[in-house]
Amino acid sequence: MSANxxxxxxxxxxxxxxxxxxxxxxxLYKVLRMLCDADGGAEFWIRCAxxxxxxxxxxxxxxxxxxxxxSSVIDTVRRSLWLVLAGVFVTxxxxxxxxxxxxxxxxxxxxxxxxxQGVAQPGPL
Numbered sequence: 001m002s003a004n005x006x007x008x009x010x011x012x013x014x015x016x017x018x019x020x021x022x023x024x025x026x027x028l029y030k031v032l033r034m035l036c037d038a039d040g041g042a043e044f045w046i047r048c049a050x051x052x053x054x055x056x057x058x059x060x061x062x063x064x065x066x067x068x069x070x071s072s073v074i075d076t077v078r079r080s081l082w083l084v085l086a087g088v089f090v091t092x093x094x095x096x097x098x099x100x101x102x103x104x105x106x107x108x109x110x111x112x113x114x115x116x117q118g119v120a121q122p123g124p125l
Contacts, residue, residue, distance in 0.1 A: 002067055005066075006065075009061050009079075012077070013065075013080065014054060014058070016057060017057050017088050018053075018054065020053065020091075021046070021050050021053050024049075029046060031103065035099075035102050049095055052094075052095075056087045057083065057084045060084070061083050061084070064083055065083065
């Protein structure tokens with residue numbers, strides 16, 4: 001096993017998901033603040049997203065990374081990037097799916113409340 005290839009792969013596995021979640025953080029924070037009334041709720045879920053993304057890519061890298069002495073640097077970096085992108089893709093897909101389900105429920109409840117309020121207030125005769 002090549003220690004250099006191992007540590008470069010781990011660095012890629014750490015940096016990749018942090019960049020992805022950092023990119024999503026501003027809009028994710030706004031959406032989560034809309035959905036989470038609890039103080040600190042949005043921050044909690046964003047930190048969970050960071051942990052899930054980083055731990056997921058590290059698990060993929062440790063399980064399927066190529067670190068042996070006979071591997072070329074290019075092959076190792078290619079495989080590392082593939083694993084990291086797969087991990088980030090799955091993480092973002094899961095987060096997006098779950099957030100969108102909550103947004104749909106919130107929109108449906110808002111629409112229902114507007115409809116009920118419109119029915120409850122009689123118009124002028």
